[in-house]
Amino acid sequence: MKIHIDDGALVEMEAAVEYSAYFFGVGDKLAQSIIHASNLIAEDPFRFRKLNDNMRIYHLPHFPYYFIFSASSESDTVSIFVFGHTSRRPGYWKSRISEA
Numbered sequence: 001m002k003i004h005i006d007d008g009a010l011v012e013m014e015a016a017v018e019y020s021a022y023f024f025g026v027g028d029k030l031a032q033s034i035i036h037a038s039n040l041i042a043e044d045p046f047r048f049r050k051l052n053d054n055m056r057i058y059h060l061p062h063f064p065y066y067f068i069f070s071a072s073s074e075s076d077t078v079s080i081f082v083f084g085h086t087s088r089r090p091g092y093w094k095s096r097i098s099e100a
Helices: 007-024 027-043 094-099
Strands: 002-005 056-059 065-072 077-085
Touching (some): 002 007, 007 027, 027 056, 027 077, 077 094
Parallel strands (some): 002 077
Antiparallel strands (some): 056 065, 065 077
16 A cells, blocks of 8 residues: 655654654664554554544554554555654644544
8 A cells, every 4th residue: 555644744753753863862763663664554554453433553663652544445545644652642633633
């Protein structure tokens, strides 16, 4: 499947990698984990846990981050809407998804 990353999610990914590189020295590892996770999601997005009828979630191993995405068999596309931190601002993304 093709991957489409929402602008907001892309900004979140870039900020997380930059923060992880600056404070913890693991920015490259986080970036590699993001790429690997995106590839896993693209291979079979329907294997991941549903949040509701349209949205699914994937937690990155070894990092406190998650993706929220939807997938469409008809358009052969996965849309990633959120790249969030597991301990920060729970539910902040809900308005973003309702607008999508």
